[in-house]
Amino acid sequence: MKVNIFDVAKKSGLSVVTVSRVLNGAESVREKNRQKVLDAIKELDYRPNAAARSLARGKTGIIGLIITTLHDSFFDAIVKEVNDLLALHGYFLAVSVSSAGIASDESHYLIQEDRVDGLILLSPLEEDSYIVELKRRNIPYVLIDHQKPENDSFSITVDNVKGGYAATRHLLELGHTSIAHLCGDEMFRSTRERRSGFLKALNEQGLAPFEILYGEYEIEFGYQSCRKWISSGSLPTAVFAGDDFIALGVVNALLEAGIRIPEQVAVVGYDGQDIASKLHPYITTIRQPGERIGMAAVDMLLKRIDGTMKRGSCIRLDPELLVRESTVSLQPPGH
Known part of the structure; x- marks a missing residue:
């Protein structure tokens, strides 16, 4: 029944x-x-009768979400939470995978012809073009993990400076003083903020980085960077990787060379990707709260849609350090 x-x-x-x-x-x-x-x-x-409620509200009953990739368990957690919560409110979620922005003379298909009541942009690369079009069409929106601080109004972000700082403090407290950082792409705000947190923690101790390298958020970047250190005969005692995929590449290179983790080199990743806790050694990481991000985004968007939220607001959530097998104290017990 x-x-x-x-x-x-x-x-x-x-x-x-x-x-x-x-x-x-x-x-x-x-x-x-x-x-x-x-x-x-x-x-x-x-399950509310979405069609009936849409007619009553004079709305479509559809929320759009534009995402840059499907190959990311952190993004998966956000999308799942968004989908589940919107269903409770009688909305359908329409997901589009798009890695680029929109040209000035066109619109994304989700934005055209009043197809959605609101839109969530998840880690957009060129958010300005979207925002201009959304404002022009008077479509409520929320940004998640966006790139420009000037677009903080109506956004949900994670404090990546705090995350980078926590990762580095963890390694410092374990006794490491030779710490490298492998950054992701500089176009991402999260890249710049994580590096800022890393440098802040080192500066407090009067330390300089072993090395800072820049690349893509991919396993291959971590692997090749670590291979370079191994070939040169000069390794850091710890690596803070910009994300868990980079960390996996570092781990692969170290294991291949017979270098023990974490006894010889400790590794910290970022994001809390599922795979980081599936392969040994389990990777210490900074977990981003995907479910809480999704919940905050839906709450903000629905308030914008029903008119109860007029002024912009940026919600910034704290990440969490998850200590696993890839880090350990350099100090013997009792010292």
């Missing part, structure tokens, strides 16, 4: 009016009651 809004009200112990307000993202509902309704919806597997 199909579950309806009355079943949700009964299960949550609240009125149909309250349930309806939660589904429509109204600000007037207490957080405690909102959570009761969401729990009841999940337990009953209730």
